[in-house]
Amino acid sequence: MNKNSPHRIKNVILKEWRNTFFNLNSAAVIIFLPLLITLQALFVIYVVIMFASADSLNSTLLQNGLNLLQSSIPSLSSLSTIDQFQVLFYSQFPIYILLIPVLISIMFATFSIIEEKQYGALEPLLATPVRTWELLLGKATAGAVPALIMTWICALVFLIGVNWIGSPDILSYVLSPAWWISLLLFVPLVTILSFMLGVIASSRTKDPKSAQNMGIIIIIPVLLLIGMQVSGFIALNTFNMMIMAIIIAILNLIILKAAVYLFQRESIVVKWK
Amino acid sequence: MSFIIESSKLTKKFPERVAVRSLSLNVKKGELLGLLGPNGAGKTTTLRMLSGIISPTSGSAQVAGYDIENEVEDLHEVIGLLTETPGFYESLSAWENLEFFANFYADLDVDYQIEKYLKIMGLWNRRDEKVSVFSKGMKQKLALARSLIHEPEILFFDEPTAGLDPRASREIRDLLMKLKKEGRTIFLCTHNLEEAETLADRIALINTDLIALDTTSNLKSQIFKKMVIVDLESVNNHILDTVEKLKFVVNVKQKDNQLQIELIDFDQNTPDLIKALVESDGRIKGVSKAKHSMEDIYLALIKSDEGEEI
Ligand SMILES: Nc1ncnc2c1ncn2[C@@H]1O[C@H](COP(=O)(O)OP(=O)(O)O)[C@@H](O)[C@H]1O
Numbered sequence: 353m354n355k356n357s358p359h360r361i362k363n364v365i366l367k368e369w370r371n372t373f374f375n376l377n378s379a380a381v382i383i384f385l386p387l388l389i390t391l392q393a394l395f396v397i398y399v400v401i402m403f404a405s406a407d408s409l410n411s412t413l414l415q416n417g418l419n420l421l422q423s424s425i426p427s428l429s430s431l432s433t434i435d436q437f438q439v440l441f442y443s444q445f446p447i448y449i450l451l452i453p454v455l456i457s458i459m460f461a462t463f464s465i466i467e468e469k470q471y472g473a474l475e476p477l478l479a480t481p482v483r484t485w486e487l488l489l490g491k492a493t494a495g496a497v498p499a500l501i502m503t504w505i506c507a508l509v510f511l512i513g514v515n516w517i518g519s520p521d522i523l524s525y526v527l528s529p530a531w532w533i534s535l536l537l538f539v540p541l542v543t544i545l546s547f548m549l550g551v552i553a554s555s556r557t558k559d560p561k562s563a564q565n566m567g568i569i570i571i572i573p574v575l576l577l578i579g580m581q582v583s584g585f586i587a588l589n590t591f592n593m594m595i596m597a598i599i600i601a602i603l604n605l606i607i608l609k610a611a612v613y614l615f616q617r618e619s620i621v622v623k624w625k
Numbered sequence: 626m627s628f629i630i631e632s633s634k635l636t637k638k639f640p641e642r643v644a645v646r647s648l649s650l651n652v653k654k655g656e657l658l659g660l661l662g663p664n665g666a667g668k669t670t671t672l673r674m675l676s677g678i679i680s681p682t683s684g685s686a687q688v689a690g691y692d693i694e695n696e697v698e699d700l701h702e703v704i705g706l707l708t709e710t711p712g713f714y715e716s717l718s719a720w721e722n723l724e725f726f727a728n729f730y731a732d733l734d735v736d737y738q739i740e741k742y743l744k745i746m747g748l749w750n751r752r753d754e755k756v757s758v759f760s761k762g763m764k765q766k767l768a769l770a771r772s773l774i775h776e777p778e779i780l781f782f783d784e785p786t787a788g789l790d791p792r793a794s795r796e797i798r799d800l801l802m803k804l805k806k807e808g809r810t811i812f813l814c815t816h817n818l819e820e821a822e823t824l825a826d827r828i829a830l831i832n833t834d835l836i837a838l839d840t841t842s843n844l845k846s847q848i849f850k851k852m853v854i855v856d857l858e859s860v861n862n863h864i865l866d867t868v869e870k871l872k873f874v875v876n877v878k879q880k881d882n883q884l885q886i887e888l889i890d891f892d893q894n895t896p897d898l899i900k901a902l903v904e905s906d907g908r909i910k911g912v913s914k915a916k917h918s919m920e921d922i923y924l925a926l927i928k929s930d931e932g933e934e935i
């Protein structure tokens with residue numbers, strides 16, 4: 353750290369924002385895509401609850417998921433079966449919501465780095481006194497702030513939606529510790545992880561689309577987790593969530609190391625394609 | 626005289642090939658050094674090493690007293706780099722681009738400097754336009770403005786006029802002259818021979834290895850000092866015979882009534898040559914030293930370099 357570092361990092365952040373939010377496409381992706389993801393979740397759950405009977409749901413794999421949920425929230429059995437299913441569906445959202453920071457971070461990382469590569473702006477940038485870690489941190493912060501804010505806004509929208517379309521009193525079951533662990537621990541960790549994956553993917557290609565495709569691989573474990581939970585393979589109780597947080601944190605460290613290694617003057621100029 | 630750029634056996638190897646081999650050269654403060662060489666000669670690689678963007682595989686260099694590997698951030702405060710491609714954020718305006726780059730330097734009056742250089746480059750009226758609408762020449766001028774924005778004492782320019790129309794090239798050359806007069810040290814990569822000849826105090830010719838390093842006039846006399854051109858009313862076999870038999874004549878070429886004669890030593894042999902010509906009844910219309918363009922020197926040097934390699 354140097355006395356000029358904060359100033360230089362701020363400079364990077366402001367440029368990223370100026371560049372991104374003046375671009376209608378990316379501004380739309382950052383603002384509307386997360387809302388779309390949230391509203392779609394609410395809609396699907398609403399349709400299932402409205403039109404499926406408790407019996408039909410009970411005869412599926414979902415029964416396992418529900419049994420597991422009952423064992424972690426004993427008071428759940430006081431609700432009707434269909435309401436219990438509502439809680440099960442709504443409880444997927446803390447995991448499902450991770451798609452939002454993943455998408456925003458990867459978009460930010462690939463958009464900003466690939467653009468710099470295409471224009472050849474990285475070399476003159478590297479000839480200024482900026483340190484590469486300052487650049488990386490500035491870019492990551494510029495991506496993380498909108499990712500976190502949008503995720504939290506969407507969580508709020510979702511809860512308002514649950515309160516509105518769900519059965520009365522259901523919110524208290526939905527707002528389990530898993531929510532808070534997800535919003536306050538998973539979301540920031542996954543934001544950084546996705547950003548660094550975006551950086552790594554961007555260093556390998558000149559085309560934002562293929563970089564995004566590479567980065568988006570991270571969505572697969574998120575979807576897998578939801579599938580495992582609703583079908584009763586694992587319960588997302590506090591203990592399991594904390595274990596997962598630790599695993600993601602370790603993954604973060606590894607990926608961060610790789611990204612910092614790639615993000616050095618020499619490799620940017622010589623090795624990046 | 627102290628040197629502001631000192632490189633010693635600077636070498637850069639890429640996995641596939643050696644780009645620069647054992648380059649040792651010094652540049653004086655205020656000097657304009659032209660780094661000349663064909664495509665792929667290692668000019669850009671040299672520039673990147675000296676400006677602390679990539680590390681040499683071996684060898685070392687000091688620029689403005691800073692080690693190019695270990696004092697990169699300090700080094701970057703005092704050098705300006707014009708890269709091969711201008712490299713701007715095309716969706717940002719000229720002003721916003723300069724502001725972004727200028728903000729990385731310590732203690733800079735950013736607004737003042739941007740205005741100063743946009744005016745010098747004739748881009749002041751276009752400052753709020755997006756760089757994407759700029760022509761190639763305008764982008765290059767903006768890139769020059771960027772490289773100068775922090776008033777660096779040492780400038781590294783990579784082919785500043787490549788691909789520009791004659792007018793834009795001329796404006797940029799005039800600017801280089803002005804910067805030189807201001808006392809800045811300029812390291813100019815180019816494959817434009819005329820540019821090197823008119824601007825550079827000294828020329829370093831490279832083709833992976835350093836082939837020659839000297840002033841243009843020294844380079845010329847080193848390689849071509851031995852040629853004399855004699856114009857005669859007419860050339861006959863007797864005259865040709867006489868000349869060829871002279872001990873100090875290395876080679877004679879006849880071109881109509883002109884003889885191009887290579888001597889062992891121009892100053893010593895020329896009077897004797899003329900005497901011999903007169904004695905064999907040659908009617909001399911004129912005697913001159915062979916004039917050679919930068920191109921001749923360049924080709925001769927590159928050729929001899931390639932010859933050695935075979
Ligand atoms: N990043 C790189 N990876 C591998 N080889 C390179 C790289 N950069 C340059 N080279 C090779 O090094 C040699 C010198 O290149 P360069 O310095 O760009 O030459 P010049 O600027 O004189 O045209 C060339 O043969 C080029 O192919």
Ligand SMILES: [Mg+2]
Pocket residue numbers: 668669670709783
């Ligand atoms: Mg080059």
